[in-house]
Amino acid sequence: MPTIDPARLLADLHALRAIGTYKSGVHRPTYGADDVRSRHWLAERLTQAGLTATIDGIGNVIGLDPTPGRKLLLGSHLETQNHAGWLDGAMGVIYALEVARTLGQGIDVAGWADEEGHFGSFLGSRSYAGLLPEAEIDACKSVDDGTPLRAALETAGFAGKPRLQADLARYHGYLEAHIEQGATLEDAGQRIGIVTAIVGSHRFRIVFEGQQNHAGTTRMAVRKDAGVALIKLAAAIEDRFPKIVGPRTVWTIGRITLDPGAPSIVPGRAEMLFQFRDTDQALLFTLERELEALVEQANQGPCRVTVAHRGRSVPRQMDEGFQAAFERAAEKHAPGLHQRMPSGAGHDAQIMAERMPSGMLFVPSIGGISHHFSEDTSEADIVLGCQVFADAAAEVLALA
Amino acid sequence: MPTIDPARLLADLHALRAIGTYKSGVHRPTYGADDVRSRHWLAERLTQAGLTATIDGIGNVIGLDPTPGRKLLLGSHLETQNHAGWLDGAMGVIYALEVARTLGQGIDVAGWADEEGHFGSFLGSRSYAGLLPEAEIDACKSVDDGTPLRAALETAGFAGKPRLQADLARYHGYLEAHIEQGATLEDAGQRIGIVTAIVGSHRFRIVFEGQQNHAGTTRMAVRKDAGVALIKLAAAIEDRFPKIVGPRTVWTIGRITLDPGAPSIVPGRAEMLFQFRDTDQALLFTLERELEALVEQANQGPCRVTVAHRGRSVPRQMDEGFQAAFERAAEKHAPGLHQRMPSGAGHDAQIMAERMPSGMLFVPSIGGISHHFSEDTSEADIVLGCQVFADAAAEVLALA
Numbered sequence: 001m002p003t004i005d006p007a008r009l010l011a012d013l014h015a016l017r018a019i020g021t022y023k024s025g026v027h028r029p030t031y032g033a034d035d036v037r038s039r040h041w042l043a044e045r046l047t048q049a050g051l052t053a054t055i056d057g058i059g060n061v062i063g064l065d066p067t068p069g070r071k072l073l074l075g076s077h078l079e080t081q082n083h084a085g086w087l088d089g090a091m092g093v094i095y096a097l098e099v100a101r102t103l104g105q106g107i108d109v110a111g112w113a114d115e116e117g118h119f120g121s122f123l124g125s126r127s128y129a130g131l132l133p134e135a136e137i138d139a140c141k142s143v144d145d146g147t148p149l150r151a152a153l154e155t156a157g158f159a160g161k162p163r164l165q166a167d168l169a170r171y172h173g174y175l176e177a178h179i180e181q182g183a184t185l186e187d188a189g190q191r192i193g194i195v196t197a198i199v200g201s202h203r204f205r206i207v208f209e210g211q212q213n214h215a216g217t218t219r220m221a222v223r224k225d226a227g228v229a230l231i232k233l234a235a236a237i238e239d240r241f242p243k244i245v246g247p248r249t250v251w252t253i254g255r256i257t258l259d260p261g262a263p264s265i266v267p268g269r270a271e272m273l274f275q276f277r278d279t280d281q282a283l284l285f286t287l288e289r290e291l292e293a294l295v296e297q298a299n300q301g302p303c304r305v306t307v308a309h310r311g312r313s314v315p316r317q318m319d320e321g322f323q324a325a326f327e328r329a330a331e332k333h334a335p336g337l338h339q340r341m342p343s344g345a346g347h348d349a350q351i352m353a354e355r356m357p358s359g360m361l362f363v364p365s366i367g368g369i370s371h372h373f374s375e376d377t378s379e380a381d382i383v384l385g386c387q388v389f390a391d392a393a394a395e396v397l398a399l400a
Numbered sequence: 401m402p403t404i405d406p407a408r409l410l411a412d413l414h415a416l417r418a419i420g421t422y423k424s425g426v427h428r429p430t431y432g433a434d435d436v437r438s439r440h441w442l443a444e445r446l447t448q449a450g451l452t453a454t455i456d457g458i459g460n461v462i463g464l465d466p467t468p469g470r471k472l473l474l475g476s477h478l479e480t481q482n483h484a485g486w487l488d489g490a491m492g493v494i495y496a497l498e499v500a501r502t503l504g505q506g507i508d509v510a511g512w513a514d515e516e517g518h519f520g521s522f523l524g525s526r527s528y529a530g531l532l533p534e535a536e537i538d539a540c541k542s543v544d545d546g547t548p549l550r551a552a553l554e555t556a557g558f559a560g561k562p563r564l565q566a567d568l569a570r571y572h573g574y575l576e577a578h579i580e581q582g583a584t585l586e587d588a589g590q591r592i593g594i595v596t597a598i599v600g601s602h603r604f605r606i607v608f609e610g611q612q613n614h615a616g617t618t619r620m621a622v623r624k625d626a627g628v629a630l631i632k633l634a635a636a637i638e639d640r641f642p643k644i645v646g647p648r649t650v651w652t653i654g655r656i657t658l659d660p661g662a663p664s665i666v667p668g669r670a671e672m673l674f675q676f677r678d679t680d681q682a683l684l685f686t687l688e689r690e691l692e693a694l695v696e697q698a699n700q701g702p703c704r705v706t707v708a709h710r711g712r713s714v715p716r717q718m719d720e721g722f723q724a725a726f727e728r729a730a731e732k733h734a735p736g737l738h739q740r741m742p743s744g745a746g747h748d749a750q751i752m753a754e755r756m757p758s759g760m761l762f763v764p765s766i767g768g769i770s771h772h773f774s775e776d777t778s779e780a781d782i783v784l785g786c787q788v789f790a791d792a793a794a795e796v797l798a799l800a
Contacts, residue, residue, distance in 0.1 A: 182617030199616060203663065214770050215652035216599060216677055216744035217582030220642075227653050228638055235635035238628055242620075252615035253627050254663040256656045263603065263654040263673040263710070265771060273663040277616055310663070344616035370614050371665055 025373025075110030085375025183368025193362030212268025322359025425773025475510030485775025583768025612668025722759025
């Protein structure tokens with residue numbers, strides 16, 4: 001089996017970390033100046049590795065192996081969440097680069113654009129998978145400042161370039177490595193996670209409309225307090241969901257806004273962002289019906305409550321053969337220190353899995369921390385993960 | 401009894417409305433350019449009315465009757481909430497001016513600074529009442545943008561001026577007129593409200609500290625979700641308070657913040673602003689003990705919950721003699737169309753009531769709306785209110 005070069009791997013990870021450094025992490029939102037720099041940097045590295053590198057019309061960096069024969073596609077995303085960690089996405093991209101260099105052939109590398117959703121939902125991987133219509137690109141805007149996606153692509157220098165699309169016959173499948181972003185591996189004392197499935201998520205914006213009033217002069221009996229309506233629905237969700245969810249379901253109210261949000265004003269409008277995730281699609285729809293029932297109940301009160309969908313993603317199973325290949329490689333390099341597990345986070349692999357067999361490998365996150373500048377993984381685990389990833393890729397290519 | 405000049409009254413109200421117009425309302429935050437303009441405008445009007453006018457070191461506009469003898473102090477505040485109504489504060493100031501002109505003697509007029517709390521708590525009336533220490537002025541900052549109060553006073557041109565303080569022996573007492581800011585009068589078909597007491601309020605900032613995490617990868621069992629802790633306490637308050645409050649108690653959660661407030665991040669910190677109001681001080685402390693008990697319960701959960709006081713104001717009774725004078729005047733001009741009522745909002749009269757007998761008169765707010773640019777009162781009610789206010793002031797001065 002081929003051996004990766006740990007020093008080269010770590011040097012490239014740190015070179016990428018230097019583009020958009022924020023404290024001990026990185027701030028590299030999609031299509032910002034540092035994100036664009038990182039894409040040109042990767043294209044240059046891929047060229048040096050003997051691949052034919054292109055930055056396409058959505059900002060994907062694609063390195064194609066010019067030799068004949070079917071390929072394995074490896075990759076992850078280059079941009080980060082705002083003021084976030086240095087490994088989320090970046091590690092998977094550099095693993096792909098390192099494995100391409102180590103194996104010498106058979107590997108295409110992808111540095112996807114906007115997995116983190118600064119403008120849309122998995123824009124880069126969906127584009128390469130042929131699942132992103134032009135009309136959607138027209139409609140997307142920055143969630144941070146409202147900049148239209150088209151304008152951002154123009155500024156980034158990507159507008160007008162063609163978008164590359166995967167030739168499905170070319171690929172055995174897609175493999176992605178990623179930090180776990182949770183503490184399951186660390187808590188269990190494991191060093192490698194082999195992803196069985198990626199959860200689907202249903203996401204909602206729930207709006208409460210009441211009547212804004214003076215908090216001193218408006219008697220309780222006549223209030224239409226949108227904040228109270230929100231609190232009651234949120235409490236009903238927290239009361240009801242534990243009774244009907246599965247063992248790995250997660251649900252989150254990530255944002256609450258009361259309008260106008262002043263201490264002495266009865267809120268006339270309120271809003272909450274709510275989501276839940278599971279690997280079982282039927283359960284996701286059961287939970288959605290339960291939410292709708294709770295909202296119907298909430299509408300018996302003095303405020304109007306409405307639910308808007310912010311999106312649904314479908315749970316995706318990872319390829320059995322790829323899981324087995326990861327398991328054999330992990331058992332060789334870290335015997336007994338690996339486990340199969342679902343991914344609670346969304347990843348580009350769930351998009352590629354719609355088009356080709358896909359697999360994912362996790363390395364531990366220290367303290368389970370991610371989406372924060374203190375996100376980290378030990379060097380030993382980073383190196384081990386890449387070697388396991390390389391072995392599995394080599395096995396898939398050799399067996400195919 | 402003296403007769404006010406309705407045309408002059410309305411003309412001055414509209415002249416003041418023109419300083420800082422915002423839609424059909426006014427945006428005149430304390431010590432902003434328009435607020436300063438309005439104070440110079442009032443000082444000029446007071447001078448024209450034969451009073452000795454001063455703008456003092458906290459921005460109060462004080463018009464002193466130069467004739468000998470004891471006086472009645474009339475007034476309200478000049479500044480507005482942000483993007484708010486044209487009558488809140490302004491109407492009481494112009495009533496005071498109009499009554500001073502109508503009676504010709506015996507009236508001092510005050511245009512208080514910052515009742516609306518852009519920088520502090522009742523800064524102007526507390527200063528004139530001798531209840532505002534210099535050290536507090538040093539510490540106050542703008543709640544909008546953090547500008548120190550000292551810097552704002554400098555920009556406004558008020559820094560370095562002496563602060564006027566009431567000679568308590570000079571005054572029979574203090575009278576203030578104000579819009580109701582609620583719908584009690586309108587709902588009851590009444591035209592004049594005679595305030596029996598001004599509620600006290602207890603105000604809190606409640607902070608929830610948990611652990612920020614990824615909303616997909618962090619299992620429910622290990623979460624320390626500060627948002628969920630907030631929702632549970634808020635729901636407990638909404639469940640418990642109705643069982644223990646008085647018939648006119650009001651309580652309000654005016655602001656909720658989840659930090660970082662992203663859809664896919666478990667909130668690590670949350671905060672809510674909470675307050676309650678009543679005219680019964682013992683009940684206010686009972687409610688505060690109940691809140692503390694609920695917070696103690698909340699601390700049994702995975703997050704740390706702490707309560708910080710944002711302030712307490714004491715309920716203040718209005719003078720019985722002043723109430724009777726208002727009632728006689730109201731019965732003369734609007735027989736059967738007046739009622740006694742508590743004030744749910746705070747007013748400068750609650751500060752002056754610490755130092756001298758005080759009274760308040762309300763006129764109806766259309767639709768109960770206030771703190772919004774659409775705030776309004778019918779011209780007929782504005783004129784009626786001023787005449788009743790003038791009659792009562794004249795009676796107090798004649799009887800004294």
